[in-house]
Amino acid sequence: MEWILGILILVLGGAALIVIYLSERISVFETLLGLNPKVTSDKLAEHVAFGPNPFGDLSGENLWKAMSGEDLEDDEIDVGDVDSLRPRYELVITRHIEMILEDGRFDARAGERTAVKPLLRIPMLRGSVESFMPFTEASRLYEIGQESESKPDTADKLSAEVDEIVDDLFNKLQLERRTSFGRALLPMRDSEEDDDDDLDDLELPDAPGLDDQLALPPGEGNADAPKDAN
Numbered sequence: 001m002e003w004i005l006g007i008l009i010l011v012l013g014g015a016a017l018i019v020i021y022l023s024e025r026i027s028v029f030e031t032l033l034g035l036n037p038k039v040t041s042d043k044l045a046e047h048v049a050f051g052p053n054p055f056g057d058l059s060g061e062n063l064w065k066a067m068s069g070e071d072l073e074d075d076e077i078d079v080g081d082v083d084s085l086r087p088r089y090e091l092v093i094t095r096h097i098e099m100i101l102e103d104g105r106f107d108a109r110a111g112e113r114t115a116v117k118p119l120l121r122i123p124m125l126r127g128s129v130e131s132f133m134p135f136t137e138a139s140r141l142y143e144i145g146q147e148s149e150s151k152p153d154t155a156d157k158l159s160a161e162v163d164e165i166v167d168d169l170f171n172k173l174q175l176e177r178r179t180s181f182g183r184a185l186l187p188m189r190d191s192e193e194d195d196d197d198d199l200d201d202l203e204l205p206d207a208p209g210l211d212d213q214l215a216l217p218p219g220e221g222n223a224d225a226p227k228d229a230n
Helices: 002-032 041-050 058-066 082-110 134-152 152-172 183-186 192-201
Strands: 117-124 128-133
Touching: 058 082, 082 117, 082 128, 082 134, 082 152, 082 183, 134 152, 134 192, 152 183
Parallel strands: none
Antiparallel strands: 117 128
């Protein structure tokens, strides 16, 4: 009798998996046939190319506006619970800041300049999202990256300026800077041990619902990643 019950449980479990799989396939087919107006072909293409967006319909400048409390032009976008997404978004904007500084430093070492990237795709553990920051801040962060290589004697001044820029960005996003971004992300004249401590401070503590930590290093599965990615 027990073996019959075991087989029945296995059959029911397999049937449940099949139902879940088919429901996802049906959603895809509805989109392809134009039967599901909530999922556009552009969203489907993005999902296939970059994986799911952990922030739902929010991406790029719309994600920035939602986090900074601005109204979105598209009323059909479901903003959801912004406060619950903000800790995860802090990881995204932190990585964006780091990548722009890395771009500036790499280009300075190569003796060249490239376009500033106020819009970058940030890879995450499950999927990815486009991150946006205003061009003024993005441009200055890139210049600081350049100057940190060409003018190493100004390291302390540049570090302080990075923190000021991050403070301005975080204030708009209702976030709080917990440590020095400048000391963690720019070459400093202090001991390597101090720099390692600052880098550790930039890692946010584990919290419920933050499964989508940034996981892919620059250069793996991210076409927009800086050229000197770690």
